[in-house]
Amino acid sequence: MTPDVLLDLARQALDTEARALNELRARLDGEAGVAFTRAVQAVLASKGRVAVMGMGKSGHVGRKIAATLASTGTPALFVHPAEAHHGDLGMVQPGDVVLAISNSGESEELTGLLPVLKRQGVTLIAMTGKPTSALARHADIVLDSAVAQEACPLNLAPTASTTTQMALGDALAVVLLDARGFKAEDFARSHPGGALGRKLLTHLRDVMRSGDAVPRVAPEAGFGEVMSEMSRKGLGATAVVDAAGALLGVFTDGDLRRKIEAGLDLRSLSAQQLMTAAPRTIRDDVLAAEAVALMETHRINTLLVTDAAGLLVGAVSTNDLMRAKVI
Numbered sequence: 001m002t003p004d005v006l007l008d009l010a011r012q013a014l015d016t017e018a019r020a021l022n023e024l025r026a027r028l029d030g031e032a033g034v035a036f037t038r039a040v041q042a043v044l045a046s047k048g049r050v051a052v053m054g055m056g057k058s059g060h061v062g063r064k065i066a067a068t069l070a071s072t073g074t075p076a077l078f079v080h081p082a083e084a085h086h087g088d089l090g091m092v093q094p095g096d097v098v099l100a101i102s103n104s105g106e107s108e109e110l111t112g113l114l115p116v117l118k119r120q121g122v123t124l125i126a127m128t129g130k131p132t133s134a135l136a137r138h139a140d141i142v143l144d145s146a147v148a149q150e151a152c153p154l155n156l157a158p159t160a161s162t163t164t165q166m167a168l169g170d171a172l173a174v175v176l177l178d179a180r181g182f183k184a185e186d187f188a189r190s191h192p193g194g195a196l197g198r199k200l201l202t203h204l205r206d207v208m209r210s211g212d213a214v215p216r217v218a219p220e221a222g223f224g225e226v227m228s229e230m231s232r233k234g235l236g237a238t239a240v241v242d243a244a245g246a247l248l249g250v251f252t253d254g255d256l257r258r259k260i261e262a263g264l265d266l267r268s269l270s271a272q273q274l275m276t277a278a279p280r281t282i283r284d285d286v287l288a289a290e291a292v293a294l295m296e297t298h299r300i301n302t303l304l305v306t307d308a309a310g311l312l313v314g315a316v317s318t319n320d321l322m323r324a325k326v327i
Contacts, residue, residue, distance in 0.1 A: 013151040013159065020147040020160040021167055032144045036168075039141050040175050042123045043074060043097050050076040051092045051122075053084070054101035055109050057158040058165060062101045065169030072173050073182040081109035089116060097123045099169075103145070103161045105133020114138045127168060129161055143168055202288040207324040208305050208314035209235070216241050216312060219248055219272035226251055226271050235315055237302045240275045245311045249275030250304060281306045284313050288326045291316055 028036060043050055050069055054062035062078055069076035079091050092098060098117055100110050105128035117124055118138065126139035129146035136142045145168050151159035215233035217226055219240055229238045230251075237252040251274050259266055259274070266274065281304045282291050291303055295318060305314035321327050 009153075016149055016151040017160045017163045020149075020164050023148065024145065024164050024167065027144055035141055035143055036172070039125050039143060039172065040179065042125065042141060043172075043176055044179055046095060046097045046123065048075075048093055048096035048122075050074060050097045050099055051079045052076060052099045052101070053079050053081050053110060053113075055081055055107045057162050058101040058103060058107075061162050061165045061169065062099070064166065065099070065101075065173070068170060068173045069176070072177040073180045074173065074176045081107070081113060084113055085109065089113065092117070092120065092122060094121045097125060099125045099127060100135055100139070101127045101145075101165055102133070102135050103129040103158060103165070105130040105135035107135070110135055111138075127165060129164075202324060202326055203284075204282065204286050204288045204291050204305060204316060205284045205314070207288050207320055207326065208284065208316040209233075209320065210314045214312065214315045215239060217271045218243070219270065219275075221271040223266045223269055223274065226274060235302055235317055237304075237315075238271075239304050239312050239315070240271045241312050247279070247281065247304060247306055247310060247312045248272065249277045250279040251275045252302065279304060282316075283308070288316075288321060288324065292321055292327050295321075 024032075027033070050066070052062040052066040052069075053059075059078075059080065066076040066078040077091060079088055084092075102110050105126065111134045114124075114135070123141070124139045125141045125143060126133075126135045127143040127145050128136050129144070130136065131142055131144055131146070145161065145164045147160040147164055149155055150157060150161060151163075213233065215229045215235050215238035217229050217238055217240055219242065221229075221240075226238060230236065230253075237250055239247055240249045240251065241247055249272070251271065255274065255276060256266075280294070280298060280300065282294055284305045284307055295301065295303060302315060302317045304312060305316060307313045318327070
């Protein structure tokens, strides 16, 4: 098989799955949209969890859907239908919502649970490609995930059908996320590990330099004192503050180079004469990621940090943020 043939087969598979998704989207304009809305409302009204079930490839999709729901504000878990027959059904409690996924709607492991689930009084949502199946007939709400054709050349392997299941589950999670008013901070709390958690949970006050580690001089300080403070604190800059601690300006390594190039006699100048007034600052109560964005936008390596009253309370550099693994 030549590369052209291989790529043509890949394009055909992607085209088939894309058509399936477009058809799924179009169905939301009709009865499928009414059912989807009812499913969202049922989950929002539930005081329990969403128990997702599915066998085979539908089970793999179900695990992902349950994980996505749980990480976006909807308590959810995956219950394997076969294991449910041997004790795991105890994970499902009255008041829960069961999302049962089966393309055929005739999976024996799922249909065998229907009498017990109905007796428990749970709300049963079926996601199936066969609206007349046993699963659909016994469900309270049916989400239609039917596809005209699988991407598999034999039209046998679950491909387009699992894509629509996954997409429908994502749509459900996204709508529920928005309906619950779920915020980035909430998302971070369920993702405390890794870069995402650090970006969304780390506040600037957690990583900034504070106290004596922040370089600062009085406005009347001479050039020698300014340079000494910059060297001691190793930030490549120093703040200029008044007696009350209010920020007046900043003097940086870049300012030093520019003034030398201008031929100025720096030894005769005070910090107030050397400084850049009203420098760019950031509040101490913001996320560290906001400092990263500000520094990247304005191409600066150091930011001075102030409190609500405009008093200097800290400083942060790109190196500080890199050490904290925010960038």
